[in-house]
Amino acid sequence: MNSEQPEEPGAPQPSAERGAPIGRRVLLGTIGLGALGVVAAPPLQRALESFLGAAADKDPTGLTGLLPNGGGFRYYSVASSVPHKNASNYRLTVDGLVDHPKTYTLDDLRALPQTRMVKDVQCVTGWRVPDTPFEGVRLSRLLDAAGVHGKAGAVRFTCFDGTYTESLTLDQARRSDVLVALRMQDKDIGHAHGGPVRLYVAPMYFYKSAKWLSGITVTEDVRPGYWEKLGYDVDAWVGRSNGRDDEPTT
Numbered sequence: 001m002n003s004e005q006p007e008e009p010g011a012p013q014p015s016a017e018r019g020a021p022i023g024r025r026v027l028l029g030t031i032g033l034g035a036l037g038v039v040a041a042p043p044l045q046r047a048l049e050s051f052l053g054a055a056a057d058k059d060p061t062g063l064t065g066l067l068p069n070g071g072g073f074r075y076y077s078v079a080s081s082v083p084h085k086n087a088s089n090y091r092l093t094v095d096g097l098v099d100h101p102k103t104y105t106l107d108d109l110r111a112l113p114q115t116r117m118v119k120d121v122q123c124v125t126g127w128r129v130p131d132t133p134f135e136g137v138r139l140s141r142l143l144d145a146a147g148v149h150g151k152a153g154a155v156r157f158t159c160f161d162g163t164y165t166e167s168l169t170l171d172q173a174r175r176s177d178v179l180v181a182l183r184m185q186d187k188d189i190g191h192a193h194g195g196p197v198r199l200y201v202a203p204m205y206f207y208k209s210a211k212w213l214s215g216i217t218v219t220e221d222v223r224p225g226y227w228e229k230l231g232y233d234v235d236a237w238v239g240r241s242n243g244r245d246d247e248p249t250t
């Protein structure tokens, strides 16, 4: 990976650094192309929290959007500010190589059968949150409702932050453990965690789980997403991608 490229808060590290505690990689800075990146060690996080105040949702700078939510989560956003959406203005569009393009409201999504899963969240940078419940509509259900064309091979996800993108192959997208998630930790997903609706790709590193989901487009081929253009693996299986050949222990 080119060292001049902007890094995710903890982009995949060369193997020599893989086991290093996050705390050794303290870094706060603005990275290229308007993207904002932070790797915050706990002391720095605490300092930032007291400086900015705890109310992430009220912070116009977007900085607190990068702070942890307790419970081991860190907030990530590559966009410096993200509009807030709720039941009155949230929309999710399903389009591309489908027979029946459709736009869903939040209530439309809530009215569909919900699936709840409890699994570990694993960021590629090493932090992990065990046994995290997610709940929402299976992506496969939305794809079936749309009527996917025979020549389609992939799905592309876009976000109302205006910047982040993700992708899955159609086979991956149809897995039963891939959700259009409305709830996380048994609460409606808040703004900082990508609410009201985020993608949840349980078997892959958390960068696949696009926050602030606004578009699902069925395409012929996989188009690498935001971090994937910067070197992350498109097939992001936990423990079997991004240079990891074992299940991380941290």
Ligand SMILES: Nc1nc2c(c(=O)[nH]1)N[C@H]1C(S)=C(S)[C@@H](COP(=O)(O)O)O[C@H]1N2
Pocket (backbone or CB within 6 Å): 008, 073, 074, 075, 076, 077, 078, 079, 123, 124, 159, 161, 164, 192, 193, 194, 206, 207, 208, 209, 210, 211, 212
């Ligand atoms: N729209 C958007 N989705 C995103 C990201 C982002 O920056 N923007 N970061 C990804 C990464 S790298 C991780 S680890 C998780 C973090 O989710 P959290 O902020 O809810 O902890 O969101 C993923 N989805």
Ligand SMILES: [Mo]
Pocket (backbone or CB within 6 Å): 008, 076, 123, 124, 125, 206, 207
């Ligand atoms: Mo991540």
